[in-house]
Amino acid sequence: MLAGGANDVVIEFRGVSYQLDSRQTILHRLNLEVRRGETLVLLGRSGSGKTTTLKLINRLLVPTEGEVLVEGRGTLVWDPIRLRRRIGYVIQEIGLFPHCTVERNVGLVPAAEGWPAEKRRERVRELLDLVGLEPAMAARYPHELSGGQRQRVGVARALAAGPPMLLMDEPFGALDPLTRAELQREFQSLQRRLRKTIVFVTHDLREALLVATRIGLLEAGRLVGLYTPEEFLRAPDPLAADYAAAFRTAENPTERGER
Amino acid sequence: MSLLEFFLRNREGVLELTLEHLWLVGVSILLAVAIGLPLGILLTRWPRARRPVLGGANIMQTIPSLALFAFLLPLPWLGERADRIAITALTLYALLPIIRNTYAGITGVDPAVVEAGRGMGLTDRQLLFKVELPLALGVIIAGIRVAAVTSVGVATIAAAIGAGGLGEYIFRGLAMVSNQLILAGAIPAALLALLADGTLGLIERRLRPAQ
Numbered sequence: 001m002l003a004g005g006a007n008d009v010v011i012e013f014r015g016v017s018y019q020l021d022s023r024q025t026i027l028h029r030l031n032l033e034v035r036r037g038e039t040l041v042l043l044g045r046s047g048s049g050k051t052t053t054l055k056l057i058n059r060l061l062v063p064t065e066g067e068v069l070v071e072g073r074g075t076l077v078w079d080p081i082r083l084r085r086r087i088g089y090v091i092q093e094i095g096l097f098p099h100c101t102v103e104r105n106v107g108l109v110p111a112a113e114g115w116p117a118e119k120r121r122e123r124v125r126e127l128l129d130l131v132g133l134e135p136a137m138a139a140r141y142p143h144e145l146s147g148g149q150r151q152r153v154g155v156a157r158a159l160a161a162g163p164p165m166l167l168m169d170e171p172f173g174a175l176d177p178l179t180r181a182e183l184q185r186e187f188q189s190l191q192r193r194l195r196k197t198i199v200f201v202t203h204d205l206r207e208a209l210l211v212a213t214r215i216g217l218l219e220a221g222r223l224v225g226l227y228t229p230e231e232f233l234r235a236p237d238p239l240a241a242d243y244a245a246a247f248r249t250a251e252n253p254t255e256r257g258e259r
Numbered sequence: 260m261s262l263l264e265f266f267l268r269n270r271e272g273v274l275e276l277t278l279e280h281l282w283l284v285g286v287s288i289l290l291a292v293a294i295g296l297p298l299g300i301l302l303t304r305w306p307r308a309r310r311p312v313l314g315g316a317n318i319m320q321t322i323p324s325l326a327l328f329a330f331l332l333p334l335p336w337l338g339e340r341a342d343r344i345a346i347t348a349l350t351l352y353a354l355l356p357i358i359r360n361t362y363a364g365i366t367g368v369d370p371a372v373v374e375a376g377r378g379m380g381l382t383d384r385q386l387l388f389k390v391e392l393p394l395a396l397g398v399i400i401a402g403i404r405v406a407a408v409t410s411v412g413v414a415t416i417a418a419a420i421g422a423g424g425l426g427e428y429i430f431r432g433l434a435m436v437s438n439q440l441i442l443a444g445a446i447p448a449a450l451l452a453l454l455a456d457g458t459l460g461l462i463e464r465r466l467r468p469a470q
């Protein structure tokens with residue numbers, strides 16, 4: 001284990017490539033460090049390799065070249081089950097278990113870890129409260145929830161066993177702007193309290209600027225830049241500039257065309 | 260003598276043959292589930308076995324039942340008793356729908372749900388028993404249902420080799436050109452099929468996960 005310290009590197013990509021076959025390379029020579037307690041946002045358009053990057057961290061995929069280190073150890077060295085239990089994962093499609101109540105969805109990893117029932121119930125209540133859901137929701141099934149509520153349950157489930165790391169794949173995608181903004185605000189206050197190491201995927205710059213400590217810009221399987229939110233808006237990289245311009249236009253529609 | 264009279268007069272005989280029929284079908288289906296369910300699960304873990312296993316089960320189904328009985332007859336132990344032959348044949352027939360539906364049910368589980376389970380660190384076993392099987396259960400039961408209903412019909416032919424069951428009346432009726440005797444076998448068999456269909460259908464509906 002690494003010693004404590006604000007700038008510890010918790011997740012590290014070292015020259016990581018991921019190839020499907022000899023013709024299709026999805027990630028090219030990725031180098032990236034994620035520090036303890038930060039929220040690193042991976043920003044990029046659809047198909048740029050964001051989800052693939054996340055799956056390399058919890059070993060749902062293994063690199064075809066290079067290595068991914070988690071807490072100083074290569075993912076191939078880790079026991080995959082222990083590795084995944086240390087990393088909460090909010091998948092893009094949410095993927096709640098349709099045959100389980102909210103309570104069982106959230107409590108599944110604690111159950112697998114052998115927590116006693118009482119402690120589990122306590123934990124589920126605490127987590128639902130944390131993500132802003134009524135305790136009564138615990139008895140519902142996923143199909144009885146709204147999209148936003150499902151996404152909250154997905155986050156609660158990822159947090160269940162108290163993992164120090166969190167991978168969030170467009171956790172607030174497919175929501176109306178108001179609910180989305182609400183969840184983003186809640187995420188910020190959550191992160192202020194929990195201080196997890198988070199890799200957060202989005203294709204929405206506004207969201208990235210809101211939650212990120214740093215933003216990694218992915219394009220066609222390459223990391224083309226790594227910025228703090230302030231740097232990002234002034235970045236010389238043409239792609240970053242495009243994002244920034246689109247963002248400013250969206251913020252101030254009247255300025256359209258003056259740039 | 261009307262059919263109703265026949266049933267009243269021979270209720271013990273009818274009951275006995277019905278129970279015998281039920282026993283042949285029940286034992287075969289239990290065996291087929293015991294073999295087919297693990298096999299179906301295996302196919303999802305080991306896709307290379309899919310073609311040979313499903314192909315084999317498919318061929319089984321194309322063999323006419325009388326021929327299958329005849330093939331089994333010379334086998335040691337199995338061939339010694341008619342009910343063993345009948346149960347073996349019925350089991351072989353029931354395998355295909357059970358294997359196929361187990362495989363289809365598990366591979367048909369929403370990949371996002373499986374990925375979420377794997378991503379949160381469920382072991383293969385936990386994934387199978389807590390996620391995949393519960394979600395596939397409705398489809399699996401549907402396969403058992405098809406197998407059971409078919410089995411009730413095929414089992415009537417078991418009487419041809421002396422394994423008993425409601426086929427006895429049917430074959431006797433054929434020999435004596437008595438519609439009444441044929442119906443005395445066919446009607447309870449049809450009712451059995453309906454019963455199996457209804458019961459398993461009910462279970463199937465209760466087990467299908469809500470969408």
Ligand SMILES: Nc1ncnc2c1ncn2[C@@H]1O[C@H](COP(=O)(O)OP(=O)(O)OP(=O)(O)O)[C@@H](O)[C@H]1O
Nearest residue numbers: 020026044045046047048049050051052053092203
């Ligand atoms: N199993 C697969 N088979 C074929 N192609 C794949 C597979 N997985 C990913 N890809 C391809 O790899 C590229 C990157 O995919 P990835 O899912 O990482 O993109 P993404 O950045 O998460 O996109 P999105 O924002 O749409 O979720 C895409 O072009 C995708 O089509």
Ligand SMILES: [Mg+2]
Nearest residue numbers: 050051092169
């Ligand atoms: Mg994605």
